[in-house]
Amino acid sequence: MPPLADAELLARLVAFDTTSHKTNIPLIRFVEEYLRQHGVESSRVPTADGEKASLFATIGPAGVGGIALSGHTDVVPVTGQNWDTDPFTVAERDGRLYGRGTCDMKGFLACVLAMVPELVRRKLQLPIHIAFSYDEEVGCTGVRPMIAELGNRLPLPRVVLVGEPTDMTVVDAHKGPMRWSVEVTGKAAHSSMPHLGVNAITYAGRLLGELALIEAELKALAPNPRFDPPYTSLQVTEIEGGTASNIVPVPCWFGWEIRRLPGFDAAALDQRFRRFAANECLPEMQRVAPETAIKIDITNEVPAFAADAKSEIVSLALKLAQQNDTFAVCYATEASLFQLGGAPAAVIGPGNIAQAHTPNEFVHVEQLEKCLAFLGRVADWAEG
Numbered sequence: 001m002p003p004l005a006d007a008e009l010l011a012r013l014v015a016f017d018t019t020s021h022k023t024n025i026p027l028i029r030f031v032e033e034y035l036r037q038h039g040v041e042s043s044r045v046p047t048a049d050g051e052k053a054s055l056f057a058t059i060g061p062a063g064v065g066g067i068a069l070s071g072h073t074d075v076v077p078v079t080g081q082n083w084d085t086d087p088f089t090v091a092e093r094d095g096r097l098y099g100r101g102t103c104d105m106k107g108f109l110a111c112v113l114a115m116v117p118e119l120v121r122r123k124l125q126l127p128i129h130i131a132f133s134y135d136e137e138v139g140c141t142g143v144r145p146m147i148a149e150l151g152n153r154l155p156l157p158r159v160v161l162v163g164e165p166t167d168m169t170v171v172d173a174h175k176g177p178m179r180w181s182v183e184v185t186g187k188a189a190h191s192s193m194p195h196l197g198v199n200a201i202t203y204a205g206r207l208l209g210e211l212a213l214i215e216a217e218l219k220a221l222a223p224n225p226r227f228d229p230p231y232t233s234l235q236v237t238e239i240e241g242g243t244a245s246n247i248v249p250v251p252c253w254f255g256w257e258i259r260r261l262p263g264f265d266a267a268a269l270d271q272r273f274r275r276f277a278a279n280e281c282l283p284e285m286q287r288v289a290p291e292t293a294i295k296i297d298i299t300n301e302v303p304a305f306a307a308d309a310k311s312e313i314v315s316l317a318l319k320l321a322q323q324n325d326t327f328a329v330c331y332a333t334e335a336s337l338f339q340l341g342g343a344p345a346a347v348i349g350p351g352n353i354a355q356a357h358t359p360n361e362f363v364h365v366e367q368l369e370k371c372l373a374f375l376g377r378v379a380d381w382a383e384g
């Protein structure tokens with residue numbers, strides 16, 4: 001295989017439609033083959049059904065920590081978005097490369113792969129690991145089995161750089177989303193006889209009122225000015241309920257989320273909400289009909305991230321980025337999960353988050369060039 005430039009590699013990666021609900025295996029196979037051509041073996045951490053896999057590879061010496069370059073292979077759907085060009089064919093215009101995932105985050109993956117021939121040529125004293133995951137866009141779920149293998153079947157990196165789009169600045173903190181699903185089950189009755197039924201929508205409304213109260217309280221807590229907004233945010237995201245205009249509604253379901261600041265006690269909030277449901281709603285409902293219920297489930301949780309102050313990761317990332325300042329962001333990444341898995345992480349990657357998930361998503365060519373130069377300094381560091 002002749003050496004491929006980052007833009008060519010990006011075009012190849014974007015051409016695989018790896019929307020989260022689809023397989024990423026063709027892309028993984030391409031990366032495996034590419035690495036093999038450069039003499040690099042890799043291993044998969046597959047899902048049980050084999051439809052998706054993470055990929056882990058090491059360049060340089062085995063048995064020492066080194067640095068991991070981490071990214072996710074999945075992208076968000078293009079459904080319902082109005083694109084000017086085919087989202088899975090990279091189009092270049094005015095120094096920008098357009099296509100789904102160019103910014104979030106196949107641009108970073110392409111830069112990492114473009115560096116492989118050079119990394120192989122260098123005399124690395126410390127290993128550089130490649131860690132590509134799946135299902136990041138649906139709650140950072142795909143990376144978790146791979147992280148569980150670190151220090152076991154796979155080497156535990158000393159530090160991890162997560163290449164999410166940060167405009168190539170160093171991000172050392174992010175909020176942690178947590179999502180709930182609430183299912184209220186009432187009792188049906190003719191709508192002319194509401195006292196014989198239990199109105200699920202009415203009780204869902206009470207629960208929503210409590211959430212609005214909690215939201216206001218969260219906003220009033222001491223702000224953390226590193227974040228925008230500077231508080232743990234809360235919002236209801238989805239709702240569905242009722243059957244017909246003349247039936248007391250039995251089903252009402254809604255989803256809500258918080259995006260918590262590092263250090264926020266989500267367990268206390270969860271308990272408060274459950275207590276409200278159990279004490280303020282359920283007894284009334286069950287007095288009319290004992291079979292009524294409120295089911296509350298946590299559907300996803302990504303921990304908030306604050307870089308490990310005892311680790312070298314932030315100073316190292318700043319040195320390699322040739323910068324002095326770090327930033328905090330409100331979107332979640334896999335960094336907190338790596339850190340909990342024993343590998344301190346920081347986030348730095350090409351592209352701006354404002355272009356992520358949007359129609360006509362793009363990355364500036366100049367951002368990819370910056371990323372390649374950055375990865376060159378990572379290689380210098382690993383060469384010792």
Ligand SMILES: [Zn+2]
Pocket residue numbers: 072104105136164165
């Ligand atoms: Zn991403």
